[in-house]
Amino acid sequence: MAASDLDPIAAIATAPGRGGIGVVRISGQDLRALARTLLGRAPTPRHAHFLPFNDAQGAAIDEGIALFFDAPRSYTGEDVLELQGHGGPAVLRRLLARCLEAGREQGLRLAEPGEFTRRAFLNERLDLAQAEAVADLIEASSEAAARGAIASLSGKFSGEINALAERIIQLRLLVEATLDFPEEEIDFLEKYQARGTLAGITATLDTLLAQTRQGAILREGLHVVLAGRPNVGKSSLLNALAGEDVAIVTDIAGTTRDKVVQQIHLDGVPLHIVDTAGLRETADTVERLGISRSWAEIEKADVILHLRDAREPDVALDAEIAARRHPRTPVLAVLNKADLLAEWPQDLPQDTLAVSARNGQGLDALRTTLLGLAGWTPGGESPWLARARHVRALELAREHLTVAEQHAAQDDRVLDLFAEELRLAHEALGEITGQFSSDDMLGRIFSSFCIGK
Numbered sequence: 001m002a003a004s005d006l007d008p009i010a011a012i013a014t015a016p017g018r019g020g021i022g023v024v025r026i027s028g029q030d031l032r033a034l035a036r037t038l039l040g041r042a043p044t045p046r047h048a049h050f051l052p053f054n055d056a057q058g059a060a061i062d063e064g065i066a067l068f069f070d071a072p073r074s075y076t077g078e079d080v081l082e083l084q085g086h087g088g089p090a091v092l093r094r095l096l097a098r099c100l101e102a103g104r105e106q107g108l109r110l111a112e113p114g115e116f117t118r119r120a121f122l123n124e125r126l127d128l129a130q131a132e133a134v135a136d137l138i139e140a141s142s143e144a145a146a147r148g149a150i151a152s153l154s155g156k157f158s159g160e161i162n163a164l165a166e167r168i169i170q171l172r173l174l175v176e177a178t179l180d181f182p183e184e185e186i187d188f189l190e191k192y193q194a195r196g197t198l199a200g201i202t203a204t205l206d207t208l209l210a211q212t213r214q215g216a217i218l219r220e221g222l223h224v225v226l227a228g229r230p231n232v233g234k235s236s237l238l239n240a241l242a243g244e245d246v247a248i249v250t251d252i253a254g255t256t257r258d259k260v261v262q263q264i265h266l267d268g269v270p271l272h273i274v275d276t277a278g279l280r281e282t283a284d285t286v287e288r289l290g291i292s293r294s295w296a297e298i299e300k301a302d303v304i305l306h307l308r309d310a311r312e313p314d315v316a317l318d319a320e321i322a323a324r325r326h327p328r329t330p331v332l333a334v335l336n337k338a339d340l341l342a343e344w345p346q347d348l349p350q351d352t353l354a355v356s357a358r359n360g361q362g363l364d365a366l367r368t369t370l371l372g373l374a375g376w377t378p379g380g381e382s383p384w385l386a387r388a389r390h391v392r393a394l395e396l397a398r399e400h401l402t403v404a405e406q407h408a409a410q411d412d413r414v415l416d417l418f419a420e421e422l423r424l425a426h427e428a429l430g431e432i433t434g435q436f437s438s439d440d441m442l443g444r445i446f447s448s449f450c451i452g453k
């Protein structure tokens with residue numbers, strides 16, 4: 001929670017460490033007096049001034065570019081003053097300290113994480129999905145994710161949500177108008193083709209939901225857990241997928257003790273591949289602790305690769321893994337060391353693949369299957385980046401539309417219940433753009449931003 005949304009705030013906006021240029025940014029309702037104190041002159045709005053940045057005694061801290069944006073034409077919608085100096089940590093710390101000192105009387109304080117963007121949201125420069133896209137653009141680890149984030153930031157996702165919400169509102173207004181004329185109620189659904197309209201809305205929502213799920217996979221990535229008996233080649237497979245030697249491989253069963261996590265990208269999708277200790281009964285204390293971590297990873301996985309030795313594919317662990325994983329987590333059976341067989345296995349059952357971590361055979365098929373299991377359509381890049389909470393909100397809206405459909409299908413239909421479900425669906429969509437959002441939720445979202453954003 002921000003201390004007060006009225007205080008002027010300041011922060012270093014550029015990344016910590018050395019850089020060509022570093023920026024101290026200030027936002028507040030009226031920064032003219034502060035700007036004059038700091039710059040020794042009144043800045044012209046939206047004009048680059050090359051000036052010395054001096055301390056209180058008039059000694060130079062740096063020389064740089066000052067930029068003043070007058071409210072409301074700024075990132076935050078308030079007055080914004082930027083001091084763009086040389087990008088060294090000590091210089092920027094001194095500049096920031098100087099600003100705080102000069103602004104003490106006006107109550108200038110350090111900005112909390114995400115507070116500039118929080119203000120942009122509160123002042124309606126951005127909606128909530130766009131504000132989240134700002135953080136996601138900064139966090140993007142693949143080009144596909146960055147493309148998706150800028151699409152969301154420019155309002156593509158919000159635009160679709162708003163258009164859909166508008167159609168729901170129109171239908172609801174129609175229903176509510178009818179409620180005032182009970183004699184018409186019986187004919188309402190036919191007269192206005194309400195069921196057809198609702199079906200159209202639902203179809204659009206389903207498309208949006210599928211696209212948003214893709215967008216969320218692109219942002220959140222997937223936890224893929226390599227599990228199985230000792231010595232079947234889990235660490236070898238991790239190394240093969242990562243393209244580097246991240247985990248120790250030996251022919252001794254029980255080599256991996258702790259989990260080893262490596263991030264890779266497939267088709268722009270971040271995959272967190274988790275190598276685990278081989279599952280078996282053991283008296284070794286360290287190994288036992290490692291194995292309990294393996295089970296913990298299996299419980300958290302988005303996808304489980306259950307590795308076996310292709311020469312002796314035992315199924316003893318199947319039931320145990322099935323019992324421990326989340327019911328919706330898919331398990332892929334991977335027969336490793338297939339290079340040691342007389343011939344490559346054919347006609348394998350569904351969700352079973354043969355690979356060789358040693359020579360790389362079968363890995364392309366494994367990659368494709370992996371993405372498919374996660375619900376990712378290869379090459380079908382999502383039009384925007386999204387978050388799990390957006391998917392949940394759309395799913396909730398979908399549930400309300402389903403109930404509305406059921407009301408509409410009943411003989412003695414109850415129009416006010418139908419209207420109520422439309423209202424709830426609209427409200428769920430409004431959580432995405434922040435039209436309906438609690439302070440709690442805003443606090444959670446903005447506090448995960450970096451400082452200065």
Ligand SMILES: Nc1nc2c(c(=O)[nH]1)N(C=O)[C@@H](CNc1ccc(C(=O)N[C@@H](CCC(=O)O)C(=O)O)cc1)CN2
Nearest residue numbers: 023025067069072073074075076080082084125134453
């Ligand atoms: N130096 C600098 N670069 C930056 C930012 C910044 O704050 N400072 N940004 C910060 O994240 C991003 C750019 N975002 C911005 C968004 C809006 C406005 C702005 O002044 N908007 C006004 C005027 C628009 C106009 O002139 O057309 C407005 O929306 O009314 C500025 C920066 C990336 N680069």
Ligand SMILES: Nc1nc2c(ncn2[C@@H]2O[C@H](COP(=O)(O)OP(=O)(O)OP(=O)(O)O)[C@@H](O)[C@H]2O)c(=O)[nH]1
Nearest residue numbers: 230231232233234235236254255256278337357358
């Ligand atoms: N021929 C062949 N050998 C493999 C293959 N994958 C792994 N190996 C060998 O199998 C042995 C065990 O490999 P690891 O990757 O350490 O097995 P692990 O499943 O991680 O074993 P733990 O960490 O003990 O659970 C090593 O000698 C590897 O070189 C493969 O595809 N083909």
Ligand SMILES: [Mg+2]
Nearest residue numbers: 234235255256
């Ligand atoms: Mg291992």
